[in-house]
Amino acid sequence: MKRRQKLALGLLGAYMAAALGIAQAQKKALDPGVRRGAAGAGGPLAGLTADETAFFQDGLARFAEIESVQGGQNNGLGPRFNSNQCLSCHLQPAGGGTSPAANPLIAIATLNGARNLVPWFITAKGPIREARFKRNSNGTPDGEVHDLFVISGRRDAVGCSIDQPSFVPAGNPVTGQGGNPNIVFRIPTPTFGAGLIEAIPDSEILSNMRANASAKSQLGIYGRPNAHLSGNVNLSANDGTITRFGWKAQNKSLLLFAAEAYNVEMGITNQLFPQERDETSGCQFDAAPNDTLNFTTSTAPGSNPNTAVISDIEAFANFMRMLAPPTPAPDTSSTVSGRAVFVSVGCANCHTPSMKTGRMIASGSSTSPSAALSNQTANLFSDLLVHHMGRGLADGITQGGAGPDEFRTAPLWGVGQRIFFLHDGRTSNLLEAIDYHRSPGSEANQVVEHFHRLRVKDQQDVLNFLRSL
Numbered sequence: 001m002k003r004r005q006k007l008a009l010g011l012l013g014a015y016m017a018a019a020l021g022i023a024q025a026q027k028k029a030l031d032p033g034v035r036r037g038a039a040g041a042g043g044p045l046a047g048l049t050a051d052e053t054a055f056f057q058d059g060l061a062r063f064a065e066i067e068s069v070q071g072g073q074n075n076g077l078g079p080r081f082n083s084n085q086c087l088s089c090h091l092q093p094a095g096g097g098t099s100p101a102a103n104p105l106i107a108i109a110t111l112n113g114a115r116n117l118v119p120w121f122i123t124a125k126g127p128i129r130e131a132r133f134k135r136n137s138n139g140t141p142d143g144e145v146h147d148l149f150v151i152s153g154r155r156d157a158v159g160c161s162i163d164q165p166s167f168v169p170a171g172n173p174v175t176g177q178g179g180n181p182n183i184v185f186r187i188p189t190p191t192f193g194a195g196l197i198e199a200i201p202d203s204e205i206l207s208n209m210r211a212n213a214s215a216k217s218q219l220g221i222y223g224r225p226n227a228h229l230s231g232n233v234n235l236s237a238n239d240g241t242i243t244r245f246g247w248k249a250q251n252k253s254l255l256l257f258a259a260e261a262y263n264v265e266m267g268i269t270n271q272l273f274p275q276e277r278d279e280t281s282g283c284q285f286d287a288a289p290n291d292t293l294n295f296t297t298s299t300a301p302g303s304n305p306n307t308a309v310i311s312d313i314e315a316f317a318n319f320m321r322m323l324a325p326p327t328p329a330p331d332t333s334s335t336v337s338g339r340a341v342f343v344s345v346g347c348a349n350c351h352t353p354s355m356k357t358g359r360m361i362a363s364g365s366s367t368s369p370s371a372a373l374s375n376q377t378a379n380l381f382s383d384l385l386v387h388h389m390g391r392g393l394a395d396g397i398t399q400g401g402a403g404p405d406e407f408r409t410a411p412l413w414g415v416g417q418r419i420f421f422l423h424d425g426r427t428s429n430l431l432e433a434i435d436y437h438r439s440p441g442s443e444a445n446q447v448v449e450h451f452h453r454l455r456v457k458d459q460q461d462v463l464n465f466l467r468s469l
Contacts, residue, residue, distance in 0.1 A: 029459035031430040032467045038114060040327035041192050042094025047372040048322055051306075058307035059319025063087050067114075067266055069156040069285050076268040076290030078151035079276065079283040081164055082130055083108055083265060086316060089128050089188040093417040096323045098190040099127040101419055108149065115153035120170035121185060122148070127425030129176060129185040130265065132169060136398040143397045145264050146183075151283065160283035175426040184395040185424040186247055192414050193325030194245070196378035198254050199357035199369055202242045205384050208352055216349050219446045223350060223409065225249070231291040246385045247410075247423045248402035258316035262291060270313045322372070325379065326414035329468040338465025341458045346447040350409045351381040381412035381469065392439025395423065405441060416467040430463055454466030 044056045063086040067077040083089055083105060091100040103124055109116040121129055133142040146165045151157035171179025205225060216222070225242045238252070250258065259272035263432040269276055270291040276284065291312045309316070329335070342348060360374030386406040394405035402408075407423060421433035434451060437444035451459065 003007060008023055027456055029431060029456050029463055031432075031463055034290060034419055035329060035467050039093035039097075039330075039417065040329075041324070041414060041417070042096055043324050045195065045322050045324045045370075047374040048370065052322060052370055052372070054173060055315070055318045056322040059315040059317075059322075062312050062315045063090075063095060063319050067268060069151050070152060070404040074264075076286050078157065078267040079160060079278045079280060080147035080150055081265065081267040082145075082148050083128070084111070085252050086261070089265070092419055093414075096191045096320065097414070098188045098418055099425065101125060101454055103128060105148065112151065112154045112156060114151065116149040116164050119148055120173050120179065121166045121167070121176045123173045127187045127420040129187055129425060131165075132184050132186065132397055133397070134182050134184060137400055141397070141398070147264075147267065147277075153269075157283070157285065160280075160281050160285075162278065162283055176424050184397060187420055187423065187425040189245075189247065189410075190414055190418070191320040192323055193378060193380060193411075194254055194257075195321035195370075195373050196325060196357055196376055197244060197380060197384070197411070198321060199376070200244075200355050200378060200384070201358045201372045204355050205242055205244075208355060208383055209385060212349065215346075219346050219349060219443075221346075221349050221387070221443045221447075222352070222384055223387040223443065225385055242384070243400060244408070246399070247407055248397075248399040249384060249408035250399040250402065255297050255313060258320065259313040262313055268312075272313065277298070280348075282430065293376060296350060323372070326417070326469070328379075328413075331468070332464070334461045335465040335468040337458070338461035338463070338468075341454065341462050342465055345450040345454065345462075347451075347462075348381075349447070350383055350387060350444070351384070351412050352383045352409075353381055354379045355384075379413055381415075382409040387443045388441055389437065389444065390439035390442030392436055392440075393422065412466065412469055414469060416469045430466060431459075 040240055044053060048056060065085065067084045068075055069077045077084055084317060087095055087107070088104040090097055100272050103122060103126055105122050105128055106118055106124055109118045119131070121131075131146050131148065132144060133146050136142045150160075150162050150164050150165075152160050152162055152164075154160075166316075167180060169180055171175050176185045190215065208221065209225070241252065243249050245253045245254065245257045251257045256272060259270050262268045263273040263277065267277065268291055269289040271289055271293075274289040276288055294309055310318075340349075343353075354377050357373055357376045357378060358369070360369065360371055372469050386402045386408050388405050389407050390405055393407065396404045398404060414428075419428055421427050421430065422436055427433055427436065434448060437450040451462070454462075
């Protein structure tokens, strides 16, 4: 009996040891989650002049304004729109950021008497998403944003009667996957440090693209700036220079970025996009363009007549241009190690740690651009190029020269406090976001493979490093 008990205990011990070994072998690195503490973002660049600070504050105030269809100073919303305020989409972890934890679009759907249904891919704790249709009903390429909401039924849009788009059949509301195959999604890009990105010379981007060419080639990395001309650079169709803003680096400047968003996301026409996207009779309540220069300066107490002159899109661009980059968390032994591993496995071949802005040019008694943007190091962790990301991330949309599976390398500064990842917000898990970089045709395949060959501790250090940014 005792022999059998000893044997049983021995077998049990062996089983437990084996189970413990399996558990240890299956141990995985974990995303530490959204970094807590101060936002370390949302403020102005260091070194702004008093006048520049005044324009930054004016831009921030307009960024926060809630737009209406008609009446008052803020008007022009619709007829089709996604939100009624810049800040609602760019709020995490501070003004100018990206999609917040609590989705404001649920309340906006029925605000002021509107009769919109909340689309299946918009959830209370999910990301803000815009919807693009791959093809028109006749099968021709589309690619444009189809706004979620209409102004029909609103108390400030009496007489307007247009239908909200249909986004069914529904899929997984959290990931946005598995629904109508004709619809793809985009989440808001953060705008912290955007002025530094705008100030990087084309020559700096091209020099970085050519750097370490052999090592990049061995890893299958062949990024390029999104090309209209010659097929080798992401060029503006207007002047041939490198475009750099948006998920596919499709926009050239912050002014263009602001103007497009004002019209596409809020339906507010402006001097860069002066026509309504929907010109249905009975839904036009203001002369187009809605947003223009205002030479009748404000008389409100404490107002600055100089800032009152410029249009909203110029104010938005000024705010983004002078918005400081995020402040990373203090180094730890883990994050220092993680940064070194991040470079060694090849992540930095696309997520370039830093680039330099252009030099200040003296012009009489003034300087251009701002000294705060001149000859600065931008720690953006992006090469600003577009790369093939493979079948798994392909959205079927072409913008400029960026094709269906090409995306700009997303800048990683501030990633420690982002909630949603990838162009469509399909995951809130940083480790999953890394894994999604690997699929047939992706330039990141070998780098992701190198990451998965790391020890668990080294993987964890990389994740800790990213959450420190």
